[in-house]
Amino acid sequence: MNVFSDFRDTVAAAVAALQRRGELPEGLDLERITVEPPRDPAHGQMATNAALVLARAARRRPMEIAALLREEIEGAAEVVEAEVAPPGFVNVRLSDDLWRRQIPVVLRAGEDYGRCDLGRGLRVNDEYCSANPTGPLHVGHGRGTVYGDALANLLDFAGYRVTREYYVNDGGAQIEAMARSVHHRYRELLGENPGPMPDGLYPLEELIPVAKAILERDGDRWAGRPEEEWLELFGREGVEAMMARIREDLDALGVRYDVFVSERELIAAGRIEEAIAFLETKGLVYTGTLPPPKGKQMEDWEPVPQLLFRSTAFGDDIDRPLRRSNGAWTYFAADLAYHLDKIRRGADLLIDVWGADHGGYVKRMQAAVKALGEGRAELVVKLCQLVRLYSGGEPLKMSKRAGRTVWLREVVEEVGRDVFRFIMLTRKNDAPLEFDLRKVVEQSKDNPVFYVQYAHARICSVFRNAAEAGIATDPETLAAAPLDRLRDPAELDLLRQMAGWPRVVEGAARSFEPHRIAFYLHDLAGAFHALWTRGKEEPGLRFLLAGEPGSTAARLAMLAAVRRVIANGLRLMGVKPVEEMH
């Protein structure tokens, strides 16, 4: 299917041949054998460590095994040259033709080029963003949201069955706080002058329209009434309005979900009791008293017997409370119900994307999933570090106080969806990310998005020029192109980079690291830009050559394939490939 997995088969065949000849023992562990393009081009285009890995079990010297492997591999198809390098690598040069033949492979596969079956249809539930419905999304939410969305694209492409999910925390104390905030605004609108927004409530301006809508519909009937009468209504109206706003924010980012799950509905359906009853049957729930946290001053700490989940049985540091002293369920209890719900809906792998400030929650949730899934479901938590926002080198403080928060949508509207998404994916999820608003819009040089998009646009430009010159660019012509005209090292280098795409997809999917796509595309674009500039110095290397229809067709086929790979990569990132730069 791709050059790398094919060569892996070649190596495996060579090992098997040596086993038949009695040079290597049977029953070797081939798992640790790797096949990879060496960093140093002097080491060929493909290298394997097979001899090094097998030496111990085979009780032979690595160099001896390597020499034997070299003989076998040299006879294999597409291998031009194989050599042994100390301490026992076998380095291989593959035929130019093999690389050229990747062009029709790419063109035929089209949008599916790079798709693989790594996931084998495994059902993945990918939950990301899940911001509380108490306000619009801010910039900090954007990173996890883009990460989770790109990860979903990636895993889908790698053969997983992905559900994209948003957990709406519409049931906790924060909703009551929002309800009171709306009521406060309601009283303001009635001219009651209730004073400044009390601490712990939300001073967001975005809640004023919610209060206004209630006022217009219900008049002053909730004024001066006890909380029990209006709290739920105000909370529900607030959640509805904020979720509508959040959906707009998600739209602006180009993020779509399959499922929104409401915490309130789970609770109303008795799912918490269900989850806890299930754990009780396993003997994992008990009433006990937790020790005070060490090293942290807790003046008001009092020993309180609570209903606890025995998470220590699954690697957590302490057992975790399920009920508060006032009898209410903890957030963790609701999360048990929610994760049980995910498992029951049929997920083999759960992915939770959280902010780094939730790191302390990982162990207990993994313990919970182990207990609830009885070992059948796995929970992977990906923590996204903070986004440090700057403007022209000056840090922007993002405090919770009203007016200082930077809303996601403002930023997306300012820099554009594609730029925002790409930048969010230029860092590993567990590394902090610097985002400078002004640099990103003013200085495109600092912006890897444009570098990649420029490559795509330049290729499109070549095709526009070809069309103007009356050169055929239809798929049949490109498919019939004499690809052996592609002989320049820079051309072959570009083809080799391009052929690495399936390997990048696999690696990125395996490690849940969509950022690898961004770096790969940057490198691929680099190889293309380099070739482009060579054409300035050596006119014979230009893509469109008057009087040489064969070479022109071959180069157009190559460009079409490279453009395809760039487009596929950008698509997984959720970034639009552009045909022209402005």
Place this chain on the structure above:
RNA sequence: GCGCCCGUAGCUCAGUCGGAUAGAGCGUCGGCCUCCGGAGCCGAAGGUCAGAGGUUCGAGUCCUCUCGGGCGCGCCA
């Protein structure tokens, strides 16, 4: 005090399942626009991979410890 994450070039960061002489962008210095789009290309300088042990044929990568930074640490979500 405990747990999790991080420490790689002046800055921001990559670094493949443990592979060979550690890379990119920005910044600095020097080159390339009669020519398919210069938002581009080529070159130079810049590194005790925080430190010390260990495992291994081989460690930026795995293990232990130390130092430094971030996040978190009953009944908040």
